[in-house]
Amino acid sequence: MARSSGRIIKNPFMSLTPSPRSLTQLFSVSPLTSLFSTKKTSPPLSIFVLSFVFSFTFLGISIFRFFPASQDPIQCSIVSPTMSPVSPHSLPSSYSRIILASLLSGLNSNNEIQPRVGGTSMVPLPVHLVSGDLSEQEAEFWKQPDGNGYRPCLDSTIGYRKRSAKISMEKNRFLVVVAAGGLNQQRNQIIDAVVISRILEAALVLPILQVNTIWEDESEFPDIFDVEHFKKTLRADVRVVSSLPSSHLIAKQTIVTQMPYGVSPFWIRAKFFKQLNQEGVLVLKGLDSKLSKNLPSDLQKLRCKVAFHALRFAKPILQLGNQLARRMWIEGPYVALHLRLEKDVWVRTGCLTGLGAEFDKIVTRIQKSQPQYLTGRVNMSYTQRRLSGLCPLNALEMARLLKALGAPKSYRFYIAGGEPFGGSTKALAPLAAEFPNLVRKESLARDGELSPFLNRSSVLSAIDYIVSFNSDIFIPSHGGNMGRALQGHRAYVGHRKSIWPNKRAMLPLFEDSSIPEEELSSIIRSLHDKSMKPEPRKKERDNDVIAFPVPECMCRRRSAIF
Incomplete structure (x- = not known):
């Protein structure tokens, strides 16, 4: 994404369409016509006509080869029996025809063509148009929000752009x-790190990812993200x-924790x-949620630029993630559940x-022996926490929510997240009983595809x-x-539906x-009516x-605009 230009990039083919005048000029300098332009000889009329036709034909062939055969979007020829054909003309207005063409051209197994918005953002595969009985x-469940005409808009102020020339060349701080x-959590801190480096007019050293003590993941920034893309x-x-x-290696370094x-x-x-x-040099640790969510407009746009454009996953992760996504997509519409x-x-x-x-006893014992892991409101009982919406939905509660919302049982559900406590078979049993087509990355991947990443929880989370x-x-x-990241990212690239369970209102009804x-x-659908429509537009106090x-x-x- 080229933020600095801040221009609407027009179709280059349109700007190159020759005018009648330019055709005349091209014809006038044709090599063949120049042979007959001398005043010393006067060729017969038939030779002149023949040269005219030959020259014009040659010019026409050249122009025809330069232009694409059609500027219509590429039609999707891969159709599952459970889905209707993807027609670009029937897609919601928020989906660009150019985006659709690039997406469908990127369905090759080698992932050689990467679709982009503004050249740098991930773009999802097209939504399915679900029809039938x-x-x-x-x-209503499958209906997508229309977006209300909102599109990415990261044009910065003149003052911001003027300061950029100096800041982007900084070599002392x-x-x-x-x-x-x-x-x-690391992604959020990296986003804030970029914003803070801008505020301090300092160069940013590639962020250091601290070894995760819970998952023992030693992945570093280049293992997860595309470094060159991030820099560019x-x-x-x-x-x-x-x-x-x-x-600067021997300079005094202040570490702020x-x-x-x-x-x-x-x-x-x-x-x-x-x-x-x-x-x-300044070293910052413990940056999580320390920077205000309410920033000047230019810095908010920078946040979005980092989150939705710069932080692209490393190529091996992106390739495997896209392959698994296509395997889900090709079978028809699917719902992703982050359990x-x-x-x-x-x-x-x-x-x-x-x-x-048996399992509750294990969890309770750890909570009592390691209270430092408990996040907030320590004095609340389990029942109070659950009814206040502070607990994850278990598999039974998620099944009841999906049934109430009208989710069809015959479609597929992708289960994102780590291995459930108690094992997938036991923990997911109530959900599988109602919605049998549950798919996880482990079952979606082919032999050996996940092997390089099995001990790297961050990579598995990225997939x-x-x-x-x-x-x-x-x-x-x-x-x-x-x-939260997926909700915003999906809204940014095409207003894809995200449903947030209203647990505080829903669980007492269960x-x-x-x-x-x-x-x-009926009550559950009413509670989630706002979530089933375009994402909230009003500005929140902590935005x-x-x-x-x-x-x-x-x-x-x-x-x-980028």
Whole structure:
């Protein structure tokens, strides 16, 4: 994405269409016509006509070969029996015909052609147009939001662009950031690291990924993300270097591990700018959620640029993730469920698994012996936490939600997330009983495809991200960084439907056996009516543009602006 240009890139073929005048000029300089342009001889009329026809034919063939045979979008010839043909003319208006063409041309198994928005963003496979004998609830379930005309819009102010020339060449001040946590927690910290380096007018050293103590993942930045793409995409905003220059290796380095939450750009500059000028290097650790979500417009757009453009996964991950996504997509519409059923999630949330006393006892013992893992509201009981919406939906609760929303049982559901506590067979049994076509990356991958990544949880999470990103509908069972990132990313590239369970309102209804099933379904659909429509547009007080890119990073324009 070329942010610095801020222009609408027009179709190059349109600008090269020859005018009648240019055709005349081309004809006038034809080699053949020049033979007959001398005044000394006067050839017969038949020779002149013959040369005219020959020259014009030659010119026509040249122009014809230069232009594509058709500028119509490529039709999809791969159709599953369970899906209707993908017709570009019947796609929602928010899906660009150019995007569709590039996507369908990228369906080759070698993944040689990578579809892009603005040249740098991942673009999902087209949504399926589900038709046939559908109930009213099923039709509403598959219906996609129309986007209300919002498209990516990252044009920055003149002042920002003027400062960019100097900042992108910075060679004296360097920011080093150590990102901790899981993949999506690290992504958020990398995004903020770029913004902070911009605020401090410092070059950013490629972020260091701290070894994850829970999953024991030692992956480094180049193992997960495309380094060169990251640098090139951000080169107009900040300078990104792979390592500190030798001149700064022996300099005094201040390592900051404690920062308050929600700090502003003014606080960042007042706290660190003078110190960074003097020492040349600043090291930040523990950056998670420390930078305010409410930033000036240019910095909010930079956040989106990093999240939706610069942080592209490394090629091996992208290739495998896209291959798995195509295997799901080719069979028809699919729903991605991000189920947070891992052991550490139950421990951190202070919740019980619903798998029985044996498993609950294990979780409770860890919670008591390691209370530091419990996230907030320590004084609440399990029941209070669950009814307040602070626990993940278990498999039974997710099944009841899907039934109420009108999800068809015959379609496929991709299960994103790590190995459920208690094992997939036991933990997913209530969901599989209602929706038998459950697919995980382990069953979707062919022999040996996942082998290089089996001990790298961040890579496996990235693969889940890619397959979920391409789904027709995405539903997380609990909040979290991956769910919020996918919601915003899917909105940014085409307003793909994401449904967030309203657990606080829904779970008490599940406990009331006096409510008839039909009435319960109607209430559940009503509770999620807003989620089933275009993503929220109003600006929130704590506006996280990664989850809600409208209106800071998207605007109502005829074409997307990068």
